[in-house]
Amino acid sequence: xxxxxxxxxxxxxxxxxxxxxxxxxxxxxxxxxxxxxxxxxxxxxxxxxxxxxxxxxxxxxxxxxxxxxxxxxxxxxxxxxxxxxxxxxxxxxxxxxxxxxxxxxxxxxxxxxxxxxxxxxxxxxxxxxxxxxxxxxxxxxxxxxxxxxxxxxxxxxxxxxxxxxxxxxxxxxxxxxxxxxxxxxxxxxxxxxxxxxxxxxxxxxxxxxxxxxxxxxxxxxxxxxxxxxxxxxxxxxxxxxxxxxxxxxxxxxxxxxxxxxxxxxxxxxxxxxxxxxxxxxxxxxxxxxxxxxxxxxxxxxxxxxxxxxxxxxxxxxxxxxxxxxxxxx
Amino acid sequence: xxxxxxxxxxxxxxxxxxxxxxxxxxxxxxxxxxxxxxxxxxxxxxxxxxxxxxxxxxxxxxxxxxxxxxxxxxxxxxxxxxxxxxxxxxxxxxxxxxxxxxxxxxxxxxxxxxxxxxxxxxxxxxxxxxxxxxxxxxxxxxxxxxxxxxxxxxxxxxxxxxxxxxxxxxxxxxxxxxxxxxxxxxxxx
Numbered sequence: 480x481x482x483x484x485x486x487x488x489x490x491x492x493x494x495x496x497x498x499x500x501x502x503x504x505x506x507x508x509x510x511x512x513x514x515x516x517x518x519x520x521x522x523x524x525x526x527x528x529x530x531x532x533x534x535x536x537x538x539x540x541x542x543x544x545x546x547x548x549x550x551x552x553x554x555x556x557x558x559x560x561x562x563x564x565x566x567x568x569x570x571x572x573x574x575x576x577x578x579x580x581x582x583x584x585x586x587x588x589x590x591x592x593x594x595x596x597x598x599x600x601x602x603x604x605x606x607x608x609x610x611x612x613x614x615x616x617x618x619x620x621x622x623x624x625x626x627x628x629x630x631x632x633x634x635x636x637x638x639x640x641x642x643x644x645x646x647x648x649x650x651x652x653x654x655x656x657x658x659x660x661x662x663x664x665x666x667x668x669x670x671x672x673x674x675x676x677x678x679x680x681x682x683x684x685x686x687x688x689x690x691x692x693x694x695x696x697x698x699x700x701x702x703x704x705x706x707x708x709x710x711x712x713x714x715x716x717x718x719x720x721x722x723x724x725x726x727x728x729x730x731x732x733x734x735x736x737x738x739x740x741x742x743x744x745x746x747x748x749x750x751x752x753x754x755x756x757x758x759x760x761x762x763x764x765x766x767x768x769x770x771x772x773x774x775x776x777x778x779x780x781x782x783x784x785x786x787x788x789x790x791x792x793x794x795x796x797x798x799x800x801x802x803x804x805x806x807x808x
Numbered sequence: 809x810x811x812x813x814x815x816x817x818x819x820x821x822x823x824x825x826x827x828x829x830x831x832x833x834x835x836x837x838x839x840x841x842x843x844x845x846x847x848x849x850x851x852x853x854x855x856x857x858x859x860x861x862x863x864x865x866x867x868x869x870x871x872x873x874x875x876x877x878x879x880x881x882x883x884x885x886x887x888x889x890x891x892x893x894x895x896x897x898x899x900x901x902x903x904x905x906x907x908x909x910x911x912x913x914x915x916x917x918x919x920x921x922x923x924x925x926x927x928x929x930x931x932x933x934x935x936x937x938x939x940x941x942x943x944x945x946x947x948x949x950x951x952x953x954x955x956x957x958x959x960x961x962x963x964x965x966x967x968x969x970x971x972x973x974x975x976x977x978x979x980x981x982x983x984x985x986x987x988x989x990x991x992x993x994x995x996x997x
């Protein structure tokens with residue numbers, strides 16, 4: 480019928496490439512003794528991060544959850560940590576995840592995350608493994624120089640000449656003006672994080688990972704998310720992000736295992752949601768109970784599989800590597 | 809006027825910024841791994857044509873601009889203003905030199921033009937892509953030269969000057985592409 484966009488967004492060669500990458504990922508982890516797992520896509524709890532929006536669906540029964548709102552995962556992190564606390568050992572998952580409000584050249588509201596956890600690793604050791612996997616998957620397709628590691632502070636010092644851990648809102652605003660970054664209306668005057676995000680996305684990210692895997696690591700404590708804090712002056716979140724050719728590919732943590740700290744962060748996030756007029760998310764009490772029972776010391780990372788496929792296929796948008804991108808799903 | 813959330817941003821959307829109407833040329837959603845998402849847009853000022861970059865926090869709203877494109881018939885110029893007519897309602901609208909801009913040199917009476925209105929007032933005028941016009945002044949060509957190579961300037965009845973092949977003569981009617989300002993062909997009347 481005319482007017483219907485029934486054809487796939489990705490060509491057949493790209494779909495074959497995706498299948499090949501998935502097979503190689505499974506072989507990579509099988510060789511390293513990492514167990515493949517699957518966790519639910521429907522949960523009564525949801526992430527409270529104010530910058531992530533979960534899709535909600537309604538379960539009509541039967542059973543105790545009759546008439547309950549359930550949430551689709553923005554990542555499989557919480558149930559995977561419950562497996563770790565239950566003694567699973569190292570695990571990985573190739574998960575379909577969902578994020579409302581995210582669509583664009585590099586965003587599709589549903590996408591595939593490769594997420595894995597390594598017991599006994601810290602974030603630096605996990606960065607080594609991420610580099611090994613990415614290098615192996617991109618070999619012969621993308622020529623890569625040696626991987627590079629850059630602390631969050633070093634990146635800001637290099638590109639903007641300021642210390643992100645100490646700069647004030649006024650200093651960050653002045654830097655945005657000096658580097659001709661358009662300042663959005665309504666930027667807060669009492670929080671530096673949105674200003675750091677503005678400078679990072681506009682001035683630093685586009686140049687990260689030029690022809691090489693670049694890891695940005697040790698984030699401001701306020702951006703630690705689910706990473707543990709390393710005491711110091713200032714303390715930093717043991718978190719990293721991977722970039723290639725200006726595109727963010729992965730986010731990892733030396734995982735926070737402290738249940739008290741985790742509960743405090745959830746409460747802070749929900750307070751921030753309330754202040755922004757966003758709905759309060761039901762906290763994952765199962766995760767907190769698992770942390771209380773004991774999460775083994777581990778590091779975990781989530782890698783955007785579609786973006787990796789896009790770079791491997793030398794495409795410019797996610798729509799070209801998805802069988803059916805959102806606008807024709 | 810309606811307001812638009814950044815979620816509604818797409819190329820062509822007309823928005824108000826700093827008191828001027830703008831059209832979105834390009835919209836890119838950018839988000840750090842964790843944290844604040846932004847919409848990075850390229851916007852064209854509909855008064856000046858200048859393209860600038862702007863960033864909005866994703867989820868914020870912007871006032872829409874009451875900008876519409878209409879087809880109007882050009883009537884005449886009174887020395888200061890250009891007068892147009894809506895062929896359905898017979899309503900007449902006047903455009904000033906800033907709105908008519910470069911289109912002025914292509915406007916021939918009765919031509920149908922695309923006029924962009926802002927709050928009902930002409931903001932810009934686009935000449936038809938092709939116009940049929942009479943040459944009012946050009947040097948006599950070299951007899952026998954039909955190659956068209958080189959060419960010569962010719963002044964048109966509307967005031968524009970275009971390069972025409974040497975064989976084209978004074979008083980002839982030609983077709984011109986107004987987007988490039990180039991001669992297309994002679995037109996037999």
